[in-house]
Amino acid sequence: MKKILHVSKYYYPFVGGTEGVCQYIAEAFPEYESRIICFNDGVDTIGSEVNGIQVLRIGCFGKIASQSLSFSYYKRLKNMIEIWKPDLVLFHHPNPLIAFYLLLVLPASTKLLLHWHLDITKQIYIYPLVKPVETALLKRANIVSVTSPNYRDASKILKNYRSKVVVIPNTIDITRLDLKKEEESKVEEIKWKYGGKKLVFFIGRHVEYKGLRYLLDAEKHIKEDCRILIAGNGPLTEQLKQSCISERVIFLGRISDLQLKYYLHAADVFAFPSITKNEAFGLALAEAMYCRCVPVTFTIEGSGVNWVSLDRITGLEVENSNSLEYAKAVDTLLVNNSLRVYYAENAHDRVVKNFTMEKVKWTIEKVYNDLGL
Template identity: 45%
Template structure:
């Protein structure tokens, strides 16, 4: 089948949605796949990326993190004409292109919405987006969400659950294989923290990531450890000031890690702390990465989020009441104090990712959705 993906951006632009889109484009050679997306510059481009055509629309400016392109309708018309897709796979939430798709999609073309997230942060503009979102939902043959929890918790999808299919996000396992030099670096990282257990956080320093709760939880972690906060963001400065004010000497900020350093830190860690607090955290790819590296996790309960689908309470890690810093710290302390429990969770965490959240798993799920469409319309090629 010929499949056109409509994504916000695309490789080499790096982001969670962009990575998933790239896996679906490049790892499904049985289909003819291409991409329509925004450019991160004010220039229209057509290029071939690893054998797939990518049309990039010039971005003029952004409103509430939504790229705006005056050339989008022209580029969409060109992409639809040249790719002639049987299926258009629309990666949501990215509302701007949907307005033009309304006028340009052909009746015979099937629409799949890859529903990565509800619109949450831009709620104040939702009234403007809702009509086009509603049209997309009605027009879609199927809607792919990343977890059963997101299907059940999404208000826009509550009346169309018969259309919804579960296609979990995935990690690239090749990025997390250790060679001899990596093993040496893992030992070095452990030594840097006095060979004490490491509690690791990795992510962007924004409000929904809940880092202030992790910092507060340090009070209830009685076991010896080093708490390492990787990443950066708009709250980095205020978080460092909070740590300094409270004289929490066990907490260390290490900045953004490249892929190789990230891998080594994940293997060096004893516990992965993931204190996200809202549905802005739709799935938790970072969780799956840590789990694949045999690092059990501690999370908060987030209603409607896939976080609690990735990390299973008392199976791959521990789950705490939302925003309860004391419970979060005590859960970390339990894992640090019980080697047998931590070892058991480490193995089941790795096994869960290996069985559910690798690229091959996502591809198989996505192919089953395409097969459902083909079964309804056998003349698709």
């Protein structure tokens, strides 16, 4: 049985886009023996098993510019590669420190699949230090996968490596989103709780690139009677709450996966106001679309967001950071039920045809075959 070592920042039960993708890929191919190496969210190094897959979580002592730090990681990674001898390393980028470690210890005979989640754009001051490692990693990789053609075509970093770039979309687990008959009452309870009014729903971390301030600004211009439900939290939560005085905006805080399903099925419009390429794909966007919750997005140059949801086909897309146009788009969907239903069905179908593991798996299988696995 061929062996695949997945190198991710974190892993389930840690929740995040990269972590979810890593888990889906690892668990979707039981014909390979997979192991995970990642950071722990504490100082201790812990070995565990998740759904039959061995996971080694390396303790870290801090972070700098979103990079977790660990001195022991190098030795642990080196030992795992030398002793376990994986046939393929699947590395989830960005993770600069571990990329540097990997380049030091990876044998020439071991294949490297570089899963390029996003360019490093935020940490501009330290990027000159990271770029040589990133360049060496791209040269060493046998194949580089990106999550959308939009991201591939717009990335200046990847332009010199186009010959080895393939598109492997992110995937969602639709089984946890399907509504069972006995759960329909939970959805109705949410609608009843808010007086049967139309619902606009947001979920995500409350950080700058998620664009929540534009959603709150747009709320002032939304004419239709509705409730805007904001789930999740983050460093901007308290600031956002203080800036919003509208009674029709409700901050829900963190919600469970089960609650998320109910809210997605209850809501009419999915607010996805992300504004930068830090939003490279939008797993939450795809989940909402599957649940027929129609999205409103901003145009983000080079992001896969506007490939996941297609303007005037699966939802509405407006000029980046334009709160007034965002409000008009939300109103359009809230007022026009037939249009919203049309987009909802198209959105659901697009996810089923493109972003489920069943559909993406064959693309990954071809990559594995091309690598000789």
